Amino acid sequence: MALPKIKADATEARLSALTLPSGAEWATKARKEALARVAAMGIPARRDEYWRFTNPADLTAPTAPKAAVFESGEAPTFAGVDALKVVFVDGVFDAEASDDLSMEGVEISRLASATQQDIHWAKDVYGVLENRGQTPVERPLAALNTAFATDGLVIRVTGHAPRPIAITYLHKEETSDANLHHVIKLEEGAEFTLLEAGPAAARFNKVTEVDIADTASFHHVRTQGRDHERRAVTGLFARLGTESKFKSFTLTANGILTRNEVVLELTGDDAIAHVAGACVGDGKDFHHDDTVFITHDAVNCESRQVFKKVLRNGAVGVFQGKILVKAGAQKTDGYQISQGLLLDDDSQFLAKPELEIYADDVACSHGSTVGAIDETALFYLRSRGVPEKAAKNLLTLAFLAEAVQEIEDEGLAEEVLARMSEWLDRHN
Amino acid sequence: MLEIKNLHVKLEEEGKEILKGVNLTIGAGEVHAIMGPNGSGKSTTSYVLAGREGYEVTEGSATLDGVDILGMEPEERAAAGLFLAFQYPVEIPGVGNMTFLRTAVNAQRKARGEEELSAADFLKEVRAKAKTLNIDADMLKRPVNVGFSGGEKKRNEILQMAMLEPKMCILDETDSGLDVDAMKLVSEGVNALRSEGRSFLVITHYQRLLDHIKPDVVHILANGRIVKTGGPELALEVENNGYADILAEVE
Numbered sequence A: 001m002a003l004p005k006i007k008a009d010a011t012e013a014r015l016s017a018l019t020l021p022s023g024a025e026w027a028t029k030a031r032k033e034a035l036a037r038v039a040a041m042g043i044p045a046r047r048d049e050y051w052r053f054t055n056p057a058d059l060t061a062p063t064a065p066k067a068a069v070f071e072s073g074e075a076p077t078f079a080g081v082d083a084l085k086v087v088f089v090d091g092v093f094d095a096e097a098s099d100d101l102s103m104e105g106v107e108i109s110r111l112a113s114a115t116q117q118d119i120h121w122a123k124d125v126y127g128v129l130e131n132r133g134q135t136p137v138e139r140p141l142a143a144l145n146t147a148f149a150t151d152g153l154v155i156r157v158t159g160h161a162p163r164p165i166a167i168t169y170l171h172k173e174e175t176s177d178a179n180l181h182h183v184i185k186l187e188e189g190a191e192f193t194l195l196e197a198g199p200a201a202a203r204f205n206k207v208t209e210v211d212i213a214d215t216a217s218f219h220h221v222r223t224q225g226r227d228h229e230r231r232a233v234t235g236l237f238a239r240l241g242t243e244s245k246f247k248s249f250t251l252t253a254n255g256i257l258t259r260n261e262v263v264l265e266l267t268g269d270d271a272i273a274h275v276a277g278a279c280v281g282d283g284k285d286f287h288h289d290d291t292v293f294i295t296h297d298a299v300n301c302e303s304r305q306v307f308k309k310v311l312r313n314g315a316v317g318v319f320q321g322k323i324l325v326k327a328g329a330q331k332t333d334g335y336q337i338s339q340g341l342l343l344d345d346d347s348q349f350l351a352k353p354e355l356e357i358y359a360d361d362v363a364c365s366h367g368s369t370v371g372a373i374d375e376t377a378l379f380y381l382r383s384r385g386v387p388e389k390a391a392k393n394l395l396t397l398a399f400l401a402e403a404v405q406e407i408e409d410e411g412l413a414e415e416v417l418a419r420m421s422e423w424l425d426r427h428n
Numbered sequence B: 001m002l003e004i005k006n007l008h009v010k011l012e013e014e015g016k017e018i019l020k021g022v023n024l025t026i027g028a029g030e031v032h033a034i035m036g037p038n039g040s041g042k043s044t045t046s047y048v049l050a051g052r053e054g055y056e057v058t059e060g061s062a063t064l065d066g067v068d069i070l071g072m073e074p075e076e077r078a079a080a081g082l083f084l085a086f087q088y089p090v091e092i093p094g095v096g097n098m099t100f101l102r103t104a105v106n107a108q109r110k111a112r113g114e115e116e117l118s119a120a121d122f123l124k125e126v127r128a129k130a131k132t133l134n135i136d137a138d139m140l141k142r143p144v145n146v147g148f149s150g151g152e153k154k155r156n157e158i159l160q161m162a163m164l165e166p167k168m169c170i171l172d173e174t175d176s177g178l179d180v181d182a183m184k185l186v187s188e189g190v191n192a193l194r195s196e197g198r199s200f201l202v203i204t205h206y207q208r209l210l211d212h213i214k215p216d217v218v219h220i221l222a223n224g225r226i227v228k229t230g231g232p233e234l235a236l237e238v239e240n241n242g243y244a245d246i247l248a249e250v251e
């Protein structure tokens, strides 16, 4: 089907600004196929069903809109965690600042080098999960990423990884436009934690593909940095095998535009997938969008989505979450909650929760609420001597805590809560 | 200690006058009781003193140790030593009871220019006080009042009072929803706090609680005014004859 002219022109304009990286045959093939997908789908536009609440213009423009560099003066999140550290500056791997890419039970290399090798395990995953995630909802920016990603990490975990990998993304150039793509493969029974922190670039397009074999478990905690002007679109695509586990949590503070897509496919029985997010936004320039699609295609799986957004001074939060239960995916336990806490009348929370179920023996529920601080609780706290601002922060933090609870590691959860609390203290 | 003079209060939204000239003076160390029919304005009195929004004071004053409290923020009143045990304690999902208590204790200390209590000292104190009120470790860990039974909520109010050591304690129907054993526990908790420098205003619908917490003075509040004041015998009169007789007598 031919694209409407406006979309075709915009797509053409976007693609003409990019060149396919060269590499081994398999990589070039994957990139060309992804490019063909983008050309067929066209880049997203406001009229597309899943872009009605979020304007993709800044994400699709041929050049990245400028974003002032922000010096927070504090250590990146997870800097204190015992982890293998990897640093990207404006999307460019920083070998000096990164640890050696070696860890027991884990093969780690850079995408930039893996894609030069004639034979590499990543060829079975690179662009494959992203492609699977294109139906039934198109995600052209993820395909664009597969075609043009310059670097990333390629990680294969064969056992229990002794330490997490912690990626820090620094933003130092006002006009940087980064495309990173990670491929992660957890072999049967493997366990691995990925930590990510930082804004990455003025504009950041990131795709992470995670292939989780039977009984393996993947933990993911990320914070997206405090730069006020950055834009980001991320796609996290995962496939879950039998009795496997996926747990992902994201904290977003600030940023002009953030679109986090999570696309999960539960293909093995008894798998568990939890995805959670918390965002705190201040000001009319803040727009944050979580778009989640979870497909249940196996028996007795559990999925859980918990998203919380605190919005003030005209900030906008979007949640689009779907649970699709395919025929035969009996005993599915699907849960979804999205909540907006508006600290004033100017802010907005827009939610589009969806359930589509083709099996008859399932328990799925979803709820979405939007509200203000509970005045009764606020008075109760103040009557005990807690000053108004501190009381509001305590209640706000309590609101966010339900999402943070999805992080299994207590130390990581505490660090995230501390960051939230500091943010609330600053934006009081 | 607490002096309320000619207090007139109306509801901000509806404009309806609820308190129509309340006068009440409570000396240091005294225990006063306010009794009265439902809707007479007992909770309104306690909320206005604690600083809840939604009420407008149109006339009169309230002072704590000579200092006007009606112009203060709720947290300032608390730091000044005022405490209200709520008729309906509020549930706060996501905030642990212990965190809540510690935040409150330290906020008040800070407001008074005192040093914050260390985590260890706080823990020791809260455990000891919780024990006397039969509050177990689980209740301390759970979110504030969430899933607590009526009696547990009321005991939790008394625990807060014990930790905050206020000088003016207002108890709004702390007896409602309590069985005999819980009533005993709560009363013992309150009695343990009685001291020369601490005063109590015990609001109750029934005389029952006053068997355990012996008041020095009993007031009858009806239709926004204190219509009668007497000794403990006044509570017995209410118990035996109901409010109707007293109200008729006042008319």
Ligand SMILES: Nc1ncnc2c1ncn2[C@@H]1O[C@H](COP(=O)(O)OP(=O)(O)O)[C@@H](O)[C@H]1O
Pocket (backbone or CB within 6 Å): B011, B018, B036, B037, B038, B039, B040, B041, B042, B043, B044, B045, B054
């Ligand atoms: N927030 C409010 N909104 C509407 N009516 C109220 C409110 N607070 C109190 N009232 C009314 O004021 C009167 C006194 O209430 P209250 O002080 O709760 O009485 P009591 O505690 O003695 O039973 C009642 O008629 C009650 O309905």
Ligand SMILES: [Mg+2]
Pocket (backbone or CB within 6 Å): B042, B043, B044, B087, B172, B173
């Ligand atoms: Mg009442």
